[in-house]
């Protein structure tokens with residue numbers, strides 16, 4: 001790995017200013033990083049599905065057995081199910097975010113393509 005003079009200037013700038021509020025690459029110091037959020041996206045999707053199945057079931061509606069005949073499903077139950085799905089998505093996303101931050105290299109530097117777990121540490 002060779003550093004360009006631009007990178008060296010960046011590193012000198014960080015030493016001088018020690019700005020740590022913005023996430024930056026621990027390899028080259030660039031602010032041009034992206035969050036992958038694989039776990040967050042996956043968790044949100046799985047949470048939605050799990051919540052949908054769970055809330056429809058608890059509302060007395062079995063999407064497999066009663067498909068096409070939602071006689072026991074009131075508008076209130078549907079709203080409750082939707083609220084459950086939203087909550088499930090949020091819970092799944094929060095869980096996924098934890099996975100991102102603790103297990104995966106969630107950040108990728110757009111300058112040097114270095115993947116890392118958490119910035120500023």
Ligand SMILES: [Zn+2]
Nearest residue numbers: 025028109112
């Ligand atoms: Zn970098």
